[in-house]
Amino acid sequence: MAEGFKIDQRHGKSRVRVARVWRPHSGGHVMVEWEVDVSLFSDCLPSYTSDDNSSIVATDSMKNTVYGKAKECTEELTVERFALLLARHFTTSYPQVTGAIVSIVEKTWERVLIDGKPHSHGFKLGSELHTTEVTMKKCGAVNIISGLKNLSLLKTTQSGFEGFVRDKYTLLLDTRERIVATEVTSSWRYKFENISQIPPAPFCFRQRYNEVKKVLSDTFFGPVDTGVYSPSVQNTLYLMATAVLNRFQEIEWVHLRMPNLHFLPVNMSSKENPNMVKFADDVYLPTSEPHGTIQATISRAMSKL
Ligand SMILES: O=c1[nH]c(=O)c2[nH]c(=O)[nH]c2[nH]1
Known part of the structure; x- marks a missing residue:
């Protein structure tokens, strides 16, 4: 040059x-x-x-x-x-x-x-x-990444967060009962490396997209009656991504970004009315700012063979 x-x-x-x-x-x-x-x-x-x-x-x-x-x-x-x-x-x-x-x-x-x-x-x-x-x-040579955005998911129970680092800046209390809400952004890489490896119909990328979306949200929610307990967004994210990798062999890695959209307990009181709104897992303040952001890329570990 x-x-x-x-x-x-x-x-x-x-x-x-x-x-x-x-x-x-x-x-x-x-x-x-x-x-x-x-x-x-x-x-x-x-x-x-x-x-x-x-x-x-x-x-x-x-x-x-x-x-x-x-x-x-x-x-x-x-x-x-x-x-x-x-x-x-x-x-x-x-x-x-x-x-x-x-x-x-x-x-x-x-x-x-x-x-x-x-x-x-x-x-x-x-x-x-x-x-x-x-x-x-x-x-x-190709690199095919697919993904989804704006998948909003929320559970009113079966979520908690405890045992995290406590220091002089920590105010958050341990809880085993909270709302967990997120707006999932995900991307995943198909393992096809050359156009000659891309399977023809009936393999359908749209069908796979719908199936991945379903695996992600089914794993987030758990069974319809009992749900599944989430000890952290991190753990739920991991279970969601590994469920996709276990189900679809042609997917090499999955990236998930999951904001933790906080629903804050509402407690309101005054001297005259000390129990005006006393939080009992019922009234929340939905927030979008600030929010936690948990993200990870999960792939299969290389075989040791
Ligand atoms: O699931 C959570 N993960 C965190 O890392 C975190 N941090 C926090 O304040 N609340 C939560 N919740």
Whole structure:
């Protein structure tokens, strides 16, 4: 590189919003809403060091490609497969592009049920987001990460926190009875390392996403009648992540970020009315700030063989 500098660079288009509707003759409409980020590793150093833009793939063209490819996809597909398709396109179409990162966030438009019957073209927005980040090199090496955001979970009992460090700054009392609430952000890596290893249908990334979400929330809650006691968010996070790894062999690691959204006991009193509100596991002050944040990445230990 000229002038004794090194440069590490990529360029792309962020927050390309696209919705795609499929209208099969046989049944109800299918629709998705995506926000796509594309970032390309490409040999275009002269554009940084001079006025030579001749090797730049314009970010405007990247945006147009998102819409062009959405149009060309005549069959419903998942965010993972759309990200793979875009990454493959960019890394094979331009000699100077050596790699691509395509990230997509999908909103959950769910088919409406009216009196238990699925509506043919009516959808309502769920709160969770399905995310993916596909990194691909020209040779077809891939890294596929999927995830979810905004999965809000709460238990009114079967949670406590005791035995933690006590020093002069500690005010929190030990408890075996509290509300635990969180908004889970998770990501997990599929072990497929080359596009040739990605299983064709019936393997479905959306189905796997739904199954992972179910394993995470079922583990958080425990059995319907009895629940399961949580001694800390840390322990619950660990059980959630390991349940996913035990269930799905094609998942290599799971990252979980779980804010501890505190519901504080309400006690209110005055001299005249010392017991106006005396906390008896009934009245809480929900808070979002400040909150604890517990996060970990859990993977399988390497076999000692
Ligand atoms: O489950 C918890 N983990 C903590 O690390 C922590 N810290 C705290 O103040 N409350 C809690 N609860």
